[in-house]
Amino acid sequence: MPIAAVDYNHVRLTVSDIAVSKKFYDDVFGFEVAFELPPNPDVDTKEALGFLFGGVIYKFAGGLLGLRPTAPSDDTFGEDRAGLDHLSFSVASMQDLHDAAALLDTLGIEHEPVKDLGDAGMAILEFRDPDNIALEIAGPNS
Structure with a gap:
């Protein structure tokens, strides 16, 4: 079982x-x-x-x-090695994704544009932490 x-x-x-x-x-x-x-x-x-x-x-x-x-101190994350690929956090709306992108801009943190995943029903915002760990914010695309 x-x-x-x-x-x-x-x-x-x-x-x-x-x-x-x-x-x-x-x-x-x-x-x-x-x-x-x-x-x-x-x-x-x-x-x-x-x-x-x-x-x-x-x-x-x-x-x-x-x-x-x-x-x-000289080690960095790599999603192509065994282990974690990325860590994703949920938000409630598309507006929250755009607000998150604006915050990252204010903090000087590089990120991808908000991506609408269409029929998957969600949109994502991708960025990395100081150790290059891949992070994502996900929310509904409607």
């Missing part, structure tokens, strides 16, 4: 520089922080939050998104 999964729980991305990645995800998405190692933690706090590996876990309506700063 297959596993009776009802939804995904979280995704954790391996990043090379937590300060750079955290600023990017804070600026772009503004998710609430669920767990983060505080500055100058005591031994008990370090032990309790050891699963973060010095990173952060965000909470949003769709689940949890973690950033784990364990990649070498």
